[in-house]
Amino acid sequence: MKAASAAASPGSDTATDATVAKAAHGGGRRAPALGAGLVALVAVLLLVMWASLLVGSGDVGAGDLLPGIFDPDLSDKGQLILQEVRLPRTAAGLLAGVALGLAGTVMQGVARNPLADPGVxxxxxxxxxxVVFAISILGMSDPGHYIWFGFLGALVxxxxxxxxxxxxxxxxxPVKLALAGAATGAALxxxxxxxxxTDSKSYDQYRFWQVGSLTGREAAVLWQxxxxxxxxxxxxxxxxxxxxxxxxxxDLARGLGQRIGVARAACAVAVVLLCGAATVVAGPIAFLGLVVPHAARLFTGPDYRWVxxxxxxxxxxLLLIADIVGRVIAPPGEVQxxxxxxxxxxxxxxLLVRRRKLSEL
Structure with missing residues (x-):
């Protein structure tokens, strides 16, 4: 009886295996609904990007969008603001958001830890x-130069x-990885x-970037x-x-024919590429990679093919909405x-963590 009870307990490995197997088996039946959800999210993202291009302290009208993007007249104030400020800012939010959302999801999957993210x-x-070493010690001021240091730091x-x-x-x-990450993060x-x-000039350059910001991003850095x-x-x-x-x-992954070392190495490469680039583009925004995978699982369940x-x-x-809110809540200034x-x-x-059991995350 005790063995049967343990096998049926929600936190047991057997229950977890059954949950994932059920999700994978039911993925085909749910595919149309999940595909429709993806289409809806694309529409929401396009709407948020449109709002990001229009909302702010500068006067940019809806009529400035298409000409300002494809054939800008820089003598027009609205189109100039669009080209120099809004487009790079929106592109930075798009790139950094995609990178951090995926990186957090991959890290939670490979670490089997619902609290894993690039920051944790x-x-x-x-x-x-x-990046700070490149700015302070090596004297680099062009983000196009120290982007490589972002990758190197993420890799190390x-x-x-x-x-x-x-x-x-x-x-x-999972527990050892979380503890090692916390200790390494504190040391760094x-x-x-x-x-x-020891360098006040570098501190002034770093302090706004450090909290996570989409402002002042040059197009050259985004292209890189x-x-x-x-x-x-x-x-x-x-x-x-x-x-x-x-x-x-x-053990079960090996039984299914997976090469564990290769899988983890591929995950590490993806995380380093995504985190290194996102950190240079928008700064170390840690919370996004933590909360977004949980929000995705509310719709998809535990199947990573959809998460x-x-x-x-x-x-x-979410990142662009946060940026838009930051522009309007403290005029004439902004909140990062x-x-x-x-x-x-x-x-x-x-609220999500309180409602859902840890083993279900």
Missing amino acids: LGVNSGASAA ASLVVFGIGSMGREGAT LSLTTSMLL ALPFIAVGTVLALLLGPRLNALSLGD LPYSALIAPS AGIVTAAIGAIPFV
Whole structure:
């Protein structure tokens, strides 16, 4: 009786296996509804992008949109604002949102930890520390130059966290990865702070970028980040079946023919590409990658083949909405998008965690 009760308990491995297997089996029947949901999210994202181009302190009318995008007259004030400010800002929100939403989803899947995201596991801290090193120690001021340091920092932090979390007989368990990420993030934060305190000019340049912002993003930087985010996005979307297998545990994944090491390496490459580029584009916005996968699972269930594309659409919509809210709540100034994202996402996330059992996340 005890064995039967344990096998049926919601938090047991058997219940988790059954949940994922049920989701995968039912995916075909639910595919039309989930596909319609994707179309609806695309429509919402386009609407939010349209609002992002129109809303702000400058006077940009709806009639300025098409000419301002395709054939701008820079003598027109509205079209000038659109070209120089609104388009790069909206593009930055789109790129960073897609990257962070996918990166958070992949990290939660590979770590089997519902609280994993690029911030919790120290990846954003690694990218930030490397960027600060490039600005403060090497004297770089062009984001097009220190984008490579963002990738390097994300890679080093990922390797350190996974190396520490893999120590011991059990390997890289979710709890060990979370603890290793927290410790690595704290160490990198202290290193970043020590570099900034010795260089006030670098601190002034860094402090607005650090909270997460879409303002002042140059088109050249966005074009440089675009190929990395595109490759990372394609790779992440292809990882859905592998993440479904990994969520069953290493032993069952091997039994299903998965090569665990290859799958985790592919996940690491996707996360490094996405987090490194997103950190350079918008700064270390940590909360987005944490809450968006949970919101996606409300619609899709635990099947990562659907969670990934849903996250890729929900995250940029949320980030752009946060940026729009930040423009209008404190005129004539602005509130940084990273601050608004955390503020508007914290309460729904707490309610979500209280309503759903941890094993179901």
